[in-house]
Amino acid sequence: MKRVLVFDLDDTLYPEISFVKSGFKAVAEFLEKEYDLPLKESIAFMLKELENGRGDIFDKLLKVKNVYSASLVKKCLSVYRLHKPEIKLDPETLKCFQRFTDYPKYIITDGNKIVQHNKLVALGLYSMVKRCFITHRHGVNKAKPSPYCMHKICELEKIEPSQAVYIGDNPKKDFVNLKPIGFKTIRILQGMYKNEPADQKYNADWSVNSLKEINESLLNTIFGIN
Ligand SMILES: [Mg+2]
Structure with missing residues (x-):
């Protein structure tokens, strides 16, 4: 699958x-x-x-x-x-992408169109994933928590929501509208929301401390494959 x-x-x-x-x-x-x-x-x-x-x-x-x-x-x-940002990928990001070389990978990000584009360029991410969605390019109402870009990815990949996992850090908007549709969700406990409590509705199905913990075996569990 x-x-x-x-x-x-x-x-x-x-x-x-x-x-x-x-x-x-x-x-x-x-x-x-x-x-x-x-x-x-x-x-x-x-x-x-x-x-x-x-x-x-x-x-x-x-x-x-x-x-x-x-x-x-x-x-x-x-x-x-x-400004041209001086930023670097977390070393765990590259390792994670390498672990999943054969998986189609996408990015969905909210925020100012130019700012987010400059970040993606500075981090070299355009060449590392199949496509980067800057939600505001599709309309302000397509920003998270809208599932619009996730549905777009399903169309592109010809998959069902249950075949895609969204990995994000913000329990206020990253997961709430994806879970009822059947998308899988992983919360990464990093950044300003690291210690933010979230109830069942807003929290992801799974939590990890860093991308390091996302491996084939975890995905098998999440996607229900033994
Ligand atoms: Mg975030």
Whole structure:
């Protein structure tokens, strides 16, 4: 029986925090060049603020440095979003892909179309999987928890939902609408949702600590093959 692996991107295949840090560096470089703000100070400030959440870090930085304007915040956001990210795949990702060389593999990711595309390019993922779905390219309402892109993959592979597994980290949206349709689900306990409690409806059928634990034997169990 054909089986298809579908992966989330952020905090599943690479640590998203590395993208955030790479973006902060790009913004700090821009502010140093244009406003003479010392690079290291800006980076240290943003990283400290990150501990309180991702909300309005650029606003706060520009205010502290006395260069605040709404348009400069916008510019910083654009530098952050458009920068060429310095990010790397989790080493376990490559090993996992190698273990499943013969399986059709896909990625489904939400988020800004350009940002997500730049991440996929930087990580070299376009050549490692059959297709990457950036949900927003198909319409805002096709973002997770919509199962739209999973159904697309079923059409492409001519399979039933029960032959595909979705591997993701976010119990708020990654699995809830897939399970009732019959898709298999694996939650990877990484990133910001690592310790997020989730009830049965939202949680995946299976949980693992890293991609390392996803092997042929686990998939046989999940797909009910002995
Ligand atoms: Mg994720």
